[in-house]
Amino acid sequence: MGRAGPDRPSPTGPGAPAPGEVHLWYAMPAAASDPGLLARYLALLQPEERDRHGKFTVERLRHEHLVARALVRTVLSSYLPGAPAAWRFRPGPHGRPELDPPQPLRFNLSHSGDLAICAVSGGAEVGVDVEPYARAEKILGLAGRVLSDRERTALPALGPEQALGRALTLWTLKEAYVKALGIGISVPLRSLSFSVGDGPIGLESELAPDEGSRWCFEVVDLLSHRVAVALAQPRGVLPKVRIWESAPLLRSVPASPAAARLPR
Amino acid sequence: MEQTLRNIVAKIAEVPPDFAADASFREQLNVDSVRALEIVFEIEKTLAITVPEDRYDQVKTLNDLVSLVASIKR
Numbered sequence: 001m002g003r004a005g006p007d008r009p010s011p012t013g014p015g016a017p018a019p020g021e022v023h024l025w026y027a028m029p030a031a032a033s034d035p036g037l038l039a040r041y042l043a044l045l046q047p048e049e050r051d052r053h054g055k056f057t058v059e060r061l062r063h064e065h066l067v068a069r070a071l072v073r074t075v076l077s078s079y080l081p082g083a084p085a086a087w088r089f090r091p092g093p094h095g096r097p098e099l100d101p102p103q104p105l106r107f108n109l110s111h112s113g114d115l116a117i118c119a120v121s122g123g124a125e126v127g128v129d130v131e132p133y134a135r136a137e138k139i140l141g142l143a144g145r146v147l148s149d150r151e152r153t154a155l156p157a158l159g160p161e162q163a164l165g166r167a168l169t170l171w172t173l174k175e176a177y178v179k180a181l182g183i184g185i186s187v188p189l190r191s192l193s194f195s196v197g198d199g200p201i202g203l204e205s206e207l208a209p210d211e212g213s214r215w216c217f218e219v220v221d222l223l224s225h226r227v228a229v230a231l232a233q234p235r236g237v238l239p240k241v242r243i244w245e246s247a248p249l250l251r252s253v254p255a256s257p258a259a260a261r262l263p264r
Numbered sequence: 265m266e267q268t269l270r271n272i273v274a275k276i277a278e279v280p281p282d283f284a285a286d287a288s289f290r291e292q293l294n295v296d297s298v299r300a301l302e303i304v305f306e307i308e309k310t311l312a313i314t315v316p317e318d319r320y321d322q323v324k325t326l327n328d329l330v331s332l333v334a335s336i337k338r
Contacts, residue, residue: 052291055287055288055291055292056291056292057279057283057284057287057292057293058279058292058293058294061291061292061294065291112296131298135298138298138302139298142298142301142302142305145301145304145305146301171298175297188317188318
């Protein structure tokens with residue numbers, strides 16, 4: 001810490017997310033190809049992260065993992081006083097990585113091929129999921145296992161194109177929610193029912209009826225991907241989502257309006 | 265049975281079928297949540313069994329999957 005250069009904490013970070021606000025930072029793994037840059041990313045990792053990195057057998061996955069870890073580390077350093085290499089993580093109660101020692105921020109990471117996304121909140125639990133449009137058909141094919149009866153019966157009236165989009169939206173919302181809970185996919189996804197319309201997105205959970213009043217959600221379209229965010233805030237509030245594009249250790253800029261839009 | 269399960273995982277994860285039986289599905293074999301559900305569907309269809317949802321999280325590797333399916337088939 002304290003040395004000059006791009007590893008230093010950013011003096012011009014965005015400031016901690018306000019209550020009800022989620023910051024999304026995305027990186028494109030394919031854009032990070034310079035061997036020198038990748039060596040610097042590797043140097044950011046703690047030994048256990050480097051071990052995991054070495055175990056990937058598919059080169060593309062190893063690369064995506066590396067860029068995603070560099071993204072998390074550099075993003076944290078844009079909010080908190082610490083160099084990207086300084087952050088340490090430990091598994092939370094259900095295995096989700098948390099900062100060690102705890103910090104007044106929550107983060108969650110999702111990556112899906114072309115995009116790695118890190119969501120940051122000012123302390124409320126947060127979850128994010130990203131899926132490419134190209135996966136919508138596959139996800140619609142899983143509807144019987146994933147969607148609630150109410151969600152499923154609403155699909156035919158939408159028409160083929162819209163049904164694909166709705167399936168993608170519902171899947172990413174469910175994933176973002178269970179990731180915010182930090183409990184993996186052992187939650188029966190069919191027991192969760194999201195209402196997606198013009199107003200705030202609503203959740204009804206068969207197994208935990210109070211949950212719907214504890215969470216708010218938003219969906220964003222980003223470079224041919226759908227991104228859903230779950231934030232532990234009272235229902236009826238639409239989280240304010242701010243988005244940055246990041247090339248870890250090189251630059252971060254607010255996302256261009258052409259790259260990101262709200263689909264609703 | 266292990267070979268059947270291995271082939272299903274390899275096909276859906278789009279990886280060569282000679283992966284290690286203790287390789288992490290999520291981190292080493294490209295198996296995210298969508299693919300995990302696809303694998304479950306394919307296994308249920310191929311072996312005519314039902315995999316209970318509350319047991320999905322037990323499966324981190326091919327070894328785990330073989331044990332789970334064996335316990336269901338018994």
